[in-house]
Amino acid sequence: xxxxxxxxxxxxxxxxxxxxxxxxxxxxxxxxxxxxxxxxxxxxxxxxxxxxxxxxxxxxxxxxxxxxxxxxxxxxxxxxxxxxxxxxxxxxxxxxxxxxxxxxxxxxxxxxxxxxxxxxxxxxxxxxxxxxxxxxxxxxxxxxxxxxxx
Amino acid sequence: xxxxxxxxxxxxxxxxxxxxxxxxxxxxxxxxxxxxxxxxxxxxxxxxxxxxxxxxxxxxxxxxxxxxxxxxxxxxxxxxxxxxxxxxxxxxxxxxxxxxxxxxxxxxxxxxxxxxxxxxxxxxxxxxxxxxxxxxxxxxxxxxxxxxxxxxxxxxxxxxxxxxxxxxxxxxxxxxxxxxxxxxxxxxxxxxxxxxxxxxxxxxxxxxxxxxxxxxxxxxxxxxxxxxxxxxxxxxxxxxxxxxxxxxxxxxxxxxxxxxxxxxxxxxxxxxxxxxxxxxxxxxxxxxxxxxxxxxxxxxxxxxxxxxxxxxxxxxxxxxxxxxxxxxxxxxxxxxxxxxxxxxxxxxxxxxxxxxxxxxxxxxxxxxxxxxxxxxxxxxxxxxxxxxxxxxxxxxxxxxxxxxxxxxxxxxxxxxxx
Numbered sequence: 001x002x003x004x005x006x007x008x009x010x011x012x013x014x015x016x017x018x019x020x021x022x023x024x025x026x027x028x029x030x031x032x033x034x035x036x037x038x039x040x041x042x043x044x045x046x047x048x049x050x051x052x053x054x055x056x057x058x059x060x061x062x063x064x065x066x067x068x069x070x071x072x073x074x075x076x077x078x079x080x081x082x083x084x085x086x087x088x089x090x091x092x093x094x095x096x097x098x099x100x101x102x103x104x105x106x107x108x109x110x111x112x113x114x115x116x117x118x119x120x121x122x123x124x125x126x127x128x129x130x131x132x133x134x135x136x137x138x139x140x141x142x143x144x145x146x147x148x149x150x
Numbered sequence: 151x152x153x154x155x156x157x158x159x160x161x162x163x164x165x166x167x168x169x170x171x172x173x174x175x176x177x178x179x180x181x182x183x184x185x186x187x188x189x190x191x192x193x194x195x196x197x198x199x200x201x202x203x204x205x206x207x208x209x210x211x212x213x214x215x216x217x218x219x220x221x222x223x224x225x226x227x228x229x230x231x232x233x234x235x236x237x238x239x240x241x242x243x244x245x246x247x248x249x250x251x252x253x254x255x256x257x258x259x260x261x262x263x264x265x266x267x268x269x270x271x272x273x274x275x276x277x278x279x280x281x282x283x284x285x286x287x288x289x290x291x292x293x294x295x296x297x298x299x300x301x302x303x304x305x306x307x308x309x310x311x312x313x314x315x316x317x318x319x320x321x322x323x324x325x326x327x328x329x330x331x332x333x334x335x336x337x338x339x340x341x342x343x344x345x346x347x348x349x350x351x352x353x354x355x356x357x358x359x360x361x362x363x364x365x366x367x368x369x370x371x372x373x374x375x376x377x378x379x380x381x382x383x384x385x386x387x388x389x390x391x392x393x394x395x396x397x398x399x400x401x402x403x404x405x406x407x408x409x410x411x412x413x414x415x416x417x418x419x420x421x422x423x424x425x426x427x428x429x430x431x432x433x434x435x436x437x438x439x440x441x442x443x444x445x446x447x448x449x450x451x452x453x454x455x456x457x458x459x460x461x462x463x464x465x466x467x468x469x470x471x472x473x474x475x476x477x478x479x480x481x482x483x484x485x486x487x488x489x490x491x492x493x494x495x496x497x498x499x500x501x502x503x504x505x506x507x508x509x510x511x512x513x514x515x516x517x518x519x520x521x522x523x524x525x526x527x528x529x530x531x532x533x534x535x536x537x538x539x540x541x542x543x544x545x546x547x548x549x550x551x552x553x554x555x556x557x558x559x560x561x562x563x564x565x566x567x568x
Contacts, residue, residue, distance in 0.1 A: 004511075004512060004515050004566065007511070008508075008566055013566070013567065017567075038523060039506070039507050039522065039523045039524070039537065039538050040523065040524040040528065040531060040537035040538050041507075041537055041538075042537070062505075062537065063505060063507075063537075064504075064505035064506075064507035064508045065504065065505060065508050065567070066507070066508070122511060124511070125507070125511060128507060
């Protein structure tokens with residue numbers, strides 16, 4: 001039996017309904033655009049990078065509760081972090097939602113992002129949870145084009 | 151071999167869905183601890199036991215290549231393969247088996263016409279006419295060939311109910327239109343297109359017409375001679391047959407004038423380094439060893455379907471569709487996408503409470519399989535200003551109880567997201 005409450009935790013439902021940082025920051029000097037070809041969801045992420053530090057970040061776009069909540073909690077988690085710290089969070093987050101071996105014991109360091117641990121049991125939804133993060137990666141690298149989940 | 155006597159027959163009432171359900175092994179399982187409710191037949195239909203057995207029997211008994219060896223197994227495989235072609239011919243009421251080409255599916259059938267007919271005969275300034283509600287498979291092959299030859303792709307807009315009207319079609323049709331490619335039934339919305347008058351109009355302009363029948367073959371009668379279409383494409387796996395096998399019907403006169411689509415294998419009469427002579431129809435278009443078991447499985451699926459009164463099957467499906475449309479109307483915050491009066495088999499919808507992807511996951515946890523996403527018809531989504539819909543689609547085995555199960559699961563969506 002699958003437990004939907006494991007996936008749709010209160011924090012996810014809350015952030016899905018009322019995403020935080022759902023705005024474009026001004027000023028900003030980086031932009032990433034993400035697209036999930038599976039469902040057609042699109043997200044645009046903009047951030048201000050001062051030296052190595054993400055001083056402001058916000059996103060616009062529409063999607064399912066998982067993708068919206070993931071973008072929302074991500075922007076909260078990375079604000080004030082360095083690029084290296086944000087990269088490290090993405091690596092841990094990715095390992096967690098992919099259910100990679102050895103990822104089991106380390107969720108505490110992810111803070112609020114640990115609510116996405118339930119996604120492991122729903123492989124079809126991993127791309128929803130990682131869309132924002134792939135978009136962040138693209139914005140930080142300032143690559144052209146679109147971040148895709150494929 | 152398929153024995154018609156072993157196949158469930160229609161009852162006196164016309165159609166006994168309980169007996170039909172017994173014929174589909176995949177229906178009798180639990181998912182996430184709940185009995186499976188399968189409402190995704192527009193993506194692929196489940197397979198009746200006779201089809202599964204026919205495919206297994208090819209590999210277990212008649213496993214040989216066709217049109218090759220003199221040995222008995224090859225003779226049997228060849229006979230069964232060609233027998234399947236005859237079953238397809240009869241199913242479509244084509245004039246001749248020469249007009250029935252086995253492909254990998256609808257997509258390959260459309261690409262075959264684009265690359266063989268259109269690429270050969272279209273010139274700069276010519277127009278290919280499609281509609282706004284097409285599946286990507288009936289858009290992209292035409293974009294590719296239009297780019298290759300300098301032709302223009304013209305699109306008939308649909309109404310906000312998801313219809314293609316005769317008026318809109320006539321407005322886009324012109325003396326430059328050389329080919330019309332359109333769905334017989336929309337995959338995203340379930341709309342049945344008024345293909346007969348549209349084909350008549352296209353022919354008056356001298357255009358050739360291809361129908362994408364992927365969503366039509368299992369839900370509406372198809373008679374290519376009555377329709378008077380020039381090409382008709384469909385997939386076996388949406389007609390209760392195996393994946394990997396499809397059909398292109400083409401008018402013999404047109405097929406004769408077309409160059410081969412791919413080279414190699416069955417499509418050759420003789421080869422020297424100086425010259426290759428192509429095989430006759432339909433083999434000219436069947437390069438390489440085909441999906442032999444798939445074709446034989448498709449033949450078994452057609453036998454199975456034709457063991458029922460087709461009108462009774464369609465009437466049953468339409469009754470369940472009407473029931474579903476009404477039941478969904480009673481769900482608060484649910485909006486139907488595609489409300490054409492002439493629809494079959496599919497209901498696309500949105501809910502205020504949740505995104506289609508979330509709906510899909512939640513109803514899946516209740517054992518109900520539906521499709522969510524853009525259904526490979528992004529221009530349709532764009533028309534309605536949305537990224538995706540949830541879609542419930544019917545097969546001959548679905549019942550009003552299946553619809554009730556989905557409606558209950560949708561209440562669960564509202565509970566969780568409400």
